Amino acid sequence: MTEQLTRTLRSDALDNRQRILEAARTMFATDGMDVPMREIARRAGVGPATLYRRFPTKQALATEAFAEQMDACHVIVDEGLADPDPWHGLCLVIEKLCELHARDRGYTTAFTTAFPHAMDLAAKREAALASLAELTRRARSTGHLRPDFVLDDLILILMANGGLHATSTDARVAASRRFAALAIQAFRA
Amino acid sequence: MTEQLTRTLRSDALDNRQRILEAARTMFATDGMDVPMREIARRAGVGPATLYRRFPTKQALATEAFAEQMDACHVIVDEGLADPDPWHGLCLVIEKLCELHARDRGYTTAFTTAFPHAMDLAAKREAALASLAELTRRARSTGHLRPDFVLDDLILILMANGGLHATSTDARVAASRRFAALAIQAFRA
DNA sequence: ACGGTAGTGGACGCCGGCGTCCGTTTAGCT
DNA sequence: AGCTAAACGGACGCCGGCGTCCACTACCGT
Numbered sequence: 001m002t003e004q005l006t007r008t009l010r011s012d013a014l015d016n017r018q019r020i021l022e023a024a025r026t027m028f029a030t031d032g033m034d035v036p037m038r039e040i041a042r043r044a045g046v047g048p049a050t051l052y053r054r055f056p057t058k059q060a061l062a063t064e065a066f067a068e069q070m071d072a073c074h075v076i077v078d079e080g081l082a083d084p085d086p087w088h089g090l091c092l093v094i095e096k097l098c099e100l101h102a103r104d105r106g107y108t109t110a111f112t113t114a115f116p117h118a119m120d121l122a123a124k125r126e127a128a129l130a131s132l133a134e135l136t137r138r139a140r141s142t143g144h145l146r147p148d149f150v151l152d153d154l155i156l157i158l159m160a161n162g163g164l165h166a167t168s169t170d171a172r173v174a175a176s177r178r179f180a181a182l183a184i185q186a187f188r189a
Numbered sequence: 190m191t192e193q194l195t196r197t198l199r200s201d202a203l204d205n206r207q208r209i210l211e212a213a214r215t216m217f218a219t220d221g222m223d224v225p226m227r228e229i230a231r232r233a234g235v236g237p238a239t240l241y242r243r244f245p246t247k248q249a250l251a252t253e254a255f256a257e258q259m260d261a262c263h264v265i266v267d268e269g270l271a272d273p274d275p276w277h278g279l280c281l282v283i284e285k286l287c288e289l290h291a292r293d294r295g296y297t298t299a300f301t302t303a304f305p306h307a308m309d310l311a312a313k314r315e316a317a318l319a320s321l322a323e324l325t326r327r328a329r330s331t332g333h334l335r336p337d338f339v340l341d342d343l344i345l346i347l348m349a350n351g352g353l354h355a356t357s358t359d360a361r362v363a364a365s366r367r368f369a370a371l372a373i374q375a376f377r378a
Numbered sequence: 379a380c381g382g383t384a385g386t387g388g389a390c391g392c393c394g395g396c397g398t399c400c401g402t403t404t405a406g407c408t
Numbered sequence: 409a410g411c412t413a414a415a416c417g418g419a420c421g422c423c424g425g426c427g428t429c430c431a432c433t434a435c436c437g438t
Contacts, residue, residue, distance in 0.1 A: 010434090038426085053386090157371070159352055163349045198414095225394085227396085237398095239417070242415085
């Protein structure tokens with residue numbers, strides 16, 4: 001679908017579009033989801049009208065902007081699945097997902113609150129969760145994972161991880177790391 | 190200090206003040222900290238001016254409104270300290286604090302983000318944390334608590350607990366309960 | 379090079395929250 | 409009952425974000 005847009009879009013327009021997405025990504029990541037649309041436009045070096053023409057709503061913008069973060073999520077989960085030791089793979093996934101979410105304030109809220117109509121995000125989210133379920137199934141069979149573990153526990157942890165506030169990104173990442181370690185401890189058989 | 194105000198305040202004014210605080214408490218709890226001041230005034234049945242006269246800033250209002258929640262925190266910690274089994278007391282404290290925070294959206298953010306100038310809150314917070322430190326010290330000596338546990342871990346958990354979002358209060362409380370159980374699991378030796 | 383059209387962004391009006399002023403009401407004392 | 413000062417709240421102006429319109433610009437095919 002992006003391809004069709006790419007084809008019919010003029011070169012300068014495409015350029016602006018890219019800069020808008022880049023600006024949105026960085027601003028969402030550092031300042032969270034409540035940055036004014038104006039501000040994103042300013043940083044991208046375009047007028048408000050251009051921004052609104054490309055992305056009529058903030059959700060549309062967020063959905064596109066977080067596409068690569070979503071892919072990063074998938075890569076992380078796939079790496080976990082590829083690990084010969086499922087328990088070790090699961091631990092890696094937890095650590096990396098927590099860090100990813102800690103580095104990007106906006107993505108966390110986008111992922112957890114999962115706005116009503118961001119179906120594109122939701123679909124990918126479901127796919128990632130399915131892979132996670134498979135990974136936990138394998139990890140449980142190794143005996144290192146608590147037998148009464150359920151997938152919801154992991155989701156719970158990820159959501160809770162999003163509640164970690166801090167003044168700087170570094171502090172947030174550090175807190176997130178400790179938190180991931182505690183979570184793994186809680187999941188161990 | 191409240192006494193002095195009480196004395197010099199006219200009866201109807203005192204009445205309004207009470208209703209404002211009650212309205213603020215319920216609205217902060219259900220809708221979080223970002224409710225408009227207007228809305229609180231409306232629910233309390235007073236004009237905006239009255240609200241602003243009593244509480245010039247939202248922080249002032251929040252500080253007073255959460256005073257009893259803060260006391261509830263103290264009671265919980267004290268109960269934990271009074272428990273003959275420190276480890277059991279600690280578990281109770283974790284469960285109750287998580288639930289308290291889950292029931293009151295506003296209080297959670299007020300407690301964790303701890304606005305710059307809400308020194309009254311901050312002072313009580315520190316006192317509670319000191320008691321918590323004592324409790325964890327005792328719990329560790331029983332051997333049921335992980336030897337490498339630090340107080341910051343508990344704070345981390347409480348902050349993370351604040352990240353649990355849900356549509357209804359009941360759902361949030363349920364999630365919080367599961368989360369507390371996981372946390373206790375992570376802290377066990 | 380040039381015309382046509384896609385694309386742009388400054389400017390505009392709207393809305394909702396904020397904090398304050400002032401004419402009116404009412405508690406409380408005599 | 410009557411007076412006075414305290415208290416009230418509706419109304420006002422301000423600000424910042426939102427979404428849109430239109431006169432101008434610049435790309436691209438010929």
